[in-house]
Amino acid sequence: MIIAKRRQRIVETLRSVGVISVHDLATQLGASEATIRRDLRSLDASGMMRRTRGGAVMPGALTYEPSYAEKAGQLTAEKNAIAERALELIKPGDSIALGPGTTTLCLARLLPRVGELTVVTNSLLVAEALTIANQIEVIVTGGMLRRSIHALVGPGTEQALHGVRLDLGFMSGNGVNAERGLTTPNLLVAAADQAIAEACRQIVVLADHSKLGRVTMCQTVPPQRIDVLITDASPDSREFRTLLTAGLDIRTIHSGS
Amino acid sequence: MIIAKRRQRIVETLRSVGVISVHDLATQLGASEATIRRDLRSLDASGMMRRTRGGAVMPGALTYEPSYAEKAGQLTAEKNAIAERALELIKPGDSIALGPGTTTLCLARLLPRVGELTVVTNSLLVAEALTIANQIEVIVTGGMLRRSIHALVGPGTEQALHGVRLDLGFMSGNGVNAERGLTTPNLLVAAADQAIAEACRQIVVLADHSKLGRVTMCQTVPPQRIDVLITDASPDSREFRTLLTAGLDIRTIHSGS
DNA sequence: CGCGATCCGATCACTATCGGTCAATGAATG
DNA sequence: CATTCATTGACCGATAGTGATCGGATCGCG
Numbered sequence A, B: 001m002i003i004a005k006r007r008q009r010i011v012e013t014l015r016s017v018g019v020i021s022v023h024d025l026a027t028q029l030g031a032s033e034a035t036i037r038r039d040l041r042s043l044d045a046s047g048m049m050r051r052t053r054g055g056a057v058m059p060g061a062l063t064y065e066p067s068y069a070e071k072a073g074q075l076t077a078e079k080n081a082i083a084e085r086a087l088e089l090i091k092p093g094d095s096i097a098l099g100p101g102t103t104t105l106c107l108a109r110l111l112p113r114v115g116e117l118t119v120v121t122n123s124l125l126v127a128e129a130l131t132i133a134n135q136i137e138v139i140v141t142g143g144m145l146r147r148s149i150h151a152l153v154g155p156g157t158e159q160a161l162h163g164v165r166l167d168l169g170f171m172s173g174n175g176v177n178a179e180r181g182l183t184t185p186n187l188l189v190a191a192a193d194q195a196i197a198e199a200c201r202q203i204v205v206l207a208d209h210s211k212l213g214r215v216t217m218c219q220t221v222p223p224q225r226i227d228v229l230i231t232d233a234s235p236d237s238r239e240f241r242t243l244l245t246a247g248l249d250i251r252t253i254h255s256g257s
Numbered sequence C: 001c002g003c004g005a006t007c008c009g010a011t012c013a014c015t016a017t018c019g020g021t022c023a024a025t026g027a028a029t030g
Numbered sequence D: 001c002a003t004t005c006a007t008t009g010a011c012c013g014a015t016a017g018t019g020a021t022c023g024g025a026t027c028g029c030g
Helices: A003-017 A022-029 A033-045 A066-073 A076-087 A102-113 A124-132 A155-161 A187-199 A238-245 B003-017 B022-029 B033-045 B066-073 B076-087 B102-113 B124-132 B155-161 B187-199 B238-245
Strands: A019-021 A050-052 A055-057 A095-098 A117-121 A136-140 A143-146 A151-153 A166-171 A175-177 A181-184 A200-206 A218-221 A228-231 A250-252 B019-021 B050-052 B055-057 B095-098 B117-121 B136-140 B143-146 B151-153 B166-171 B175-177 B181-184 B200-206 B218-221 B228-231 B250-252
Touching: A003 A019, A003 A022, A003 A033, A003 A055, A019 A022, A019 B003, A022 A033, A022 A055, A033 A050, A033 A055, A055 B003, A076 A102, A076 A200, A076 A228, A095 A102, A102 A117, A102 A124, A102 A166, A102 A200, A117 A124, A124 A136, A124 A151, A124 B124, A124 B143, A143 A155, A143 A187, A143 B124, A151 A155, A151 A187, A155 A187, A155 B155, A166 A187, A175 A238, A181 A187, A187 A200, A187 A218, A238 A250, B003 B019, B003 B022, B003 B033, B003 B055, B019 B022, B022 B033, B022 B055, B033 B050, B033 B055, B076 B102, B076 B200, B076 B228, B095 B102, B102 B117, B102 B124, B102 B166, B102 B200, B117 B124, B124 B136, B124 B151, B143 B155, B143 B187, B151 B155, B151 B187, B155 B187, B166 B187, B175 B238, B181 B187, B187 B200, B187 B218, B238 B250
Parallel strands: A095 A117, A095 A166, A117 A136, A166 A200, A200 A228, A228 A250, B095 B117, B095 B166, B117 B136, B166 B200, B200 B228, B228 B250
Antiparallel strands: A019 A055, A050 A055, A136 B143, A143 A151, A143 B136, A175 A181, A181 A218, B019 B055, B050 B055, B143 B151, B175 B181, B181 B218
16 A cells, blocks of 8 residues: 555545544554554644544534634633623614624623614624524524634625614624724625625724734725724733824723723 | 544534533443543533533523423424435435424434535524535525524515525424415514525425424415425324325325335 | 532543654665 | 665553542532
């Protein structure tokens, strides 16, 4: 058995079953476990699969993919604090939009406190979170499901938002900087975010410190359209001051507005 | 059993049943409870699920709302069997519609087996369940969130379905009888169901025995438009024969078509 | 409020797995 | 034919995962 062939078989097997152990592979391919380990190490390094103790997994198959969940678990305290701060901007009776993202999801979970509200969202998780809030009218835009962010994008989303007018929009993204505003790496997601932004009179951007100063491919909201930026970054940080001098209304989780 | 595989199985199990105890998992996976606890702690930390005393729950799944969860817990085996039967009607490449309901949700969980598919749905739970199926293009209709069934209804839903044409529609309801067809007690839900039915070339109704013969307020699909009815009711029952003489193509979970 | 039952986290001994090293094999090359 | 080099499998110390056990926390019940 030639080396390339064996590795190809490993990838094929992994693709079909999602996860496999070193022992099984060794038996199945008639090689020693040491060899399989070497193969797996190499394949892992080249990004063909992910190595785990005792075997390997194929990310993206039916297996559990920690990507989104991991992100959701990170900086939870900060995100909650940002959401608390955002909540102060919302009055009973408002109609608001919530974009996709873990921080907006945190905010959604706090919304029942406000009372009567109308919420428009393209995030399945936000909608699901608001299922328990009887006083909130929830409207979901249609669209194609984008798995990585559990949200709806595409022409359906934009059409659903066309002609709608809301008081406040709460959005997140992958980066905020003074020059480009809010940016996101994906075109479809960006288009959906833009549609949300257009439907809202005022726009509030929620961004933890890891996003401040970062720039990714597509602009979703230009800096001059960001009415309020809520973040947990330190007011002393360079990015913070750059944004401040750009004229943004920044609010932190620490002190008053 | 390697770690990755065990944890994957835990997540899969949890995704399909919503709640599970440490003891059950240990028995089912042949591991000690200590190991399962460690797994759950890790999965909880990464946000894959939420840990509870004695077990774990899947957030965003049916577990939150007791009323819906209760319904979902009932007749699970029967509903799964009905879903398996329905799966036989689907070919790779088909475009299908899935209405709200616990039985259609069961079907959604089986769809990854088929391969490439386009699925249109107004059920948040169906959409969420299909998040893991990479080969399936999922399109969600927009609309107002109806909490009790975790689905979207209203003008937005109808508009999104207008002009769409699909191969197969899988629908459920609160009652099926020979005279009135598929019926549901709520006007908004009925309108959404009608819109789905109109968009589909063929309609398959999934109904467990508790729904057979029942009639509720609004008709969603007239009997002559029901192409296939899949049920777990006994072919000897009165309702079954009434429907049969009405000319419906009925398939049961027990025998061949 | 007290009680028994259950569940949890921490600890510890045991085992499986891992990475590294090294010798053996075999193909390619001069 | 001798040499070189890549690959392989075996061995070994290090380490991570496992299961049993125990004290303490929590829950449900009367």
